[in-house]
Amino acid sequence: SQQGEEDPQALSIQEGENATMNCSYKTSINNLQWYRQNSGRGLVHLILIRSNEREKHSGRLRVTLDTSKKSSSLLITASRAADTASYFCATDAWNAGGTSYGKLTFGQGTILTVHP
Amino acid sequence: NAGVMQNPRHLVRRRGQEARLRCSPMKGHSHVYWYRQLPEEGLKFMVYLQKENIIDESGMPKERFSAEFPKEGPSILRIQQVVRGDSAAYFCASSLPGQGQETQYFGPGTRLLVL
Numbered sequence: 254s255q256q257g258e259e260d261p262q263a264l265s266i267q268e269g270e271n272a273t274m275n276c277s278y279k280t281s282i283n284n285l286q287w288y289r290q291n292s293g294r295g296l297v298h299l300i301l302i303r304s305n306e307r308e309k310h311s312g313r314l315r316v317t318l319d320t321s322k323k324s325s326s327l328l329i330t331a332s333r334a335a336d337t338a339s340y341f342c343a344t345d346a347w348n349a350g351g352t353s354y355g356k357l358t359f360g361q362g363t364i365l366t367v368h369p
Numbered sequence: 370n371a372g373v374m375q376n377p378r379h380l381v382r383r384r385g386q387e388a389r390l391r392c393s394p395m396k397g398h399s400h401v402y403w404y405r406q407l408p409e410e411g412l413k414f415m416v417y418l419q420k421e422n423i424i425d426e427s428g429m430p431k432e433r434f435s436a437e438f439p440k441e442g443p444s445i446l447r448i449q450q451v452v453r454g455d456s457a458a459y460f461c462a463s464s465l466p467g468q469g470q471e472t473q474y475f476g477p478g479t480r481l482l483v484l
Contacts, residue, residue: 284471295460296412296475341411345471355464356402356425357473359411 259342259363267368272329274363276342277322283345285318286357287327290339299327299340332367339364371396373463373476381482382451390446390479394463401444402473403429403436406458418444419466451483 260275276285284303288296302309302318302325309316315328329336343357374393382388394401399420404412414428418438429436433451438444448455458480462473 286472288475295477296462298472298474301472343412355400355417355471356414356428357404357412357462358414359404361411 258360259340261363262361263364263366265366265368266332268332268334270332270367272332272336272365272367274327274340274342274365276325276327276360278325278342278344278358279323280344280346282320285316285325286343286345287314287316287325288341288343288359290341290362292338296341329365332365334367334369337365337367373398373461373474375459375461375476375479377479378477379480379482381484383484384452385450388448388451388455388481388483390448390459390461390481392444392446392461392463392476394444394461395474397465398463398474399466400464401438402462402464403444403446404460404462406460406478408457412460415446448481451481453483456481456483 258277266272282304284301286301287299289299290296300311300314300316302316304320313330318325339362341359341362343359345357373395376391380388401418403415405415406412416429416436417425420438421440433449435447458478460475460478462475464473
């Protein structure tokens with residue numbers, strides 16, 4: 254899988270259900286970020302989790318990070334029709350100087366459709 | 370605090386023309402990044418700039434593409450002699466400097482169509 258590859262590619266659920274999206278990556282990372290993109294629009298930052306963190310919450314969002322498996326998951330609880338969007342994970346790697354490269358590597362995204 | 374601003378939002382060019390895309394980062398942000406998104410794909414990094422410096426241009430094609438972030442004014446992504454394959458959405462992002470400030474805030478994008 255590519256650096257920051259999401260799974261599944263598409264997910265269709267009913268309002269009120271939970272949605273889980275997974276992301277796998279290949280290289281060591283500084284942090285991993287999740288973004289949402291509505292059709293034809295820009296990206297909205299959802300949450301950032303650092304390499305030394307295992308879980309993070311923000312409202313209805315829960316992100317986990319397993320650096321041993323090089324994977325992350327995004328859980329959206331009690332989904333709403335307004336959550337319909339594409340979701341991308343993006344990784345930020347360390348450089349030799351011990352700081353962030355600054356460039357994000359994105360996956361292909363998961364298209365989430367929440368039916369009312 | 371206004372977000373990242375990009376203009377134009379849509380740009381149509383004929384093959385061989387030049388495209389200039391502008392990005393104004395969020396207030397206080399001195400780091401700017403440009404990404405390109407092809408239809409149905411994720412974003413691909415192009416270039417990372419700080420004021421008056423190109424930090425990393427490893428994702429930018431060697432020919433026809435250039436970027437700058439002058440001391441005053443917006444960051445500019447310039448594509449010379451555009452070809453149909455340049456049609457894409459181009460997103461700019463900005464961030465604060467320093468460790469712990471890695472969150473990148475994205476603009477709405479410029480959708481370039483080359484006829």
